[in-house]
Amino acid sequence: MSSKTLYGFHAVTVRLKTAPESIDEIHLDATRRDARMRSFAERAREAGVRVVESNDEQLSRLAASPRHQGVVARVQPLRPRHSLDEVMEEVEAAGISPLLLALDGVTDPHNLGACLRVADGAGAHAVIAPKDHAVGLNATVAKVASGAAETVPYLMVTNLARSLAEMKERGLHIIGTSDDAERTIYDLDLRGPVALVLGAEGKGLRQITRKTCDELVSIPMAGAVESLNVSVAAGVCLYEVLRQRR
Structure with a gap:
């Protein structure tokens, strides 16, 4: 099954809460050291998710958007939950x-x-x-x-x-x-x-x-x-x- 990307704190946080096993890796902005980013990175590591430090150019390319907030995840698509x-x-x-x-x-x-x-x-x-x-x-x-x-x-x-x-x-x-x-x-x-x-x-x-x-x-x-x-x-x-x- 091919992976897809999620980006932004809210979208990736919800996936961490609901299906952390579906996350292949999370790319984070290596230049950000603020409390929000530190807390997020710690949460991702506690969930057993691989964390990769990346630069803004790499993040923008992965997300296909500059509005990534420094957080981009490669994830496996979830099975459609409902009919x-x-x-x-x-x-x-x-x-x-x-x-x-x-x-x-x-x-x-x-x-x-x-x-x-x-x-x-x-x-x-x-x-x-x-x-x-x-x-x-x-x-x-x-x-x-x-x-x-x-x-x-x-x-x-x-x-x-x-x-x-x-x-x-x-x-x-x-x-x-x-x-x-x-x-x-x-x-x-x-x-x-x-x-x-x-x-x-x-x-x-x-x-x-x-x-x-x-x-x-x-x-x-x-x-x-x-x-x-x-x-x-x-x-x-x-x-x-x-x-x-x-």
């Missing part, structure tokens, strides 16, 4: 209301990373996206997600509309977002099983996805801009669910 059925069975067995986030056509890795991060923070049980016209998990996604790419199942499905229909059969209320919807996210009772469906910024939801939703809602906009970035919109919607459930 949609497995996620639903786990949630139902725990006796809690499912909360899923579906992304329709989000291709920017920074947006996906931010969506995974907010999904983790709000307690979403999975993020779902179509295999076509969507970004997969890569080093940039993992860096932006600050570890959430390791904790939130990201399920890429062949047919998003069909997966949403399967969620309906399991009793989930499918709520899509649209700028032209009359009701807002704040008008709904979100305490039951919910799947929130958001489209790419600008394009919004595809027609087939809109038709599959039980209901469309908007996010109130009080200023001059017409819409929010998809990750910000995801945060607004997911945290409204969390607020109501608390």
Whole structure:
């Protein structure tokens, strides 16, 4: 199995916590001697991970990005942890209301990373996206997600509309977002099983996805801009669910 890279303190720390055996080696900036780096290096060595001192040029090349924070790990890909059925069975067995986030056509890795991060923070049980016209998990996604790419199942499905229909059969209320919807996210009772469906910024939801939703809602906009970035919109919607459930 070919290795991949993770970079940045948060992303690599979460892998150290959850699956240290999957880390081949961690490259650290040899010029950094601050407390954060010393603590991180000690933690990596305690976990039995090989630590390699590298310079900035080497780290940037490994990460394919200059925004590595002095930490780059070579890791083995983790086995996909869940299918949609497995996620639903786990949630139902725990006796809690499912909360899923579906992304329709989000291709920017920074947006996906931010969506995974907010999904983790709000307690979403999975993020779902179509295999076509969507970004997969890569080093940039993992860096932006600050570890959430390791904790939130990201399920890429062949047919998003069909997966949403399967969620309906399991009793989930499918709520899509649209700028032209009359009701807002704040008008709904979100305490039951919910799947929130958001489209790419600008394009919004595809027609087939809109038709599959039980209901469309908007996010109130009080200023001059017409819409929010998809990750910000995801945060607004997911945290409204969390607020109501608390």
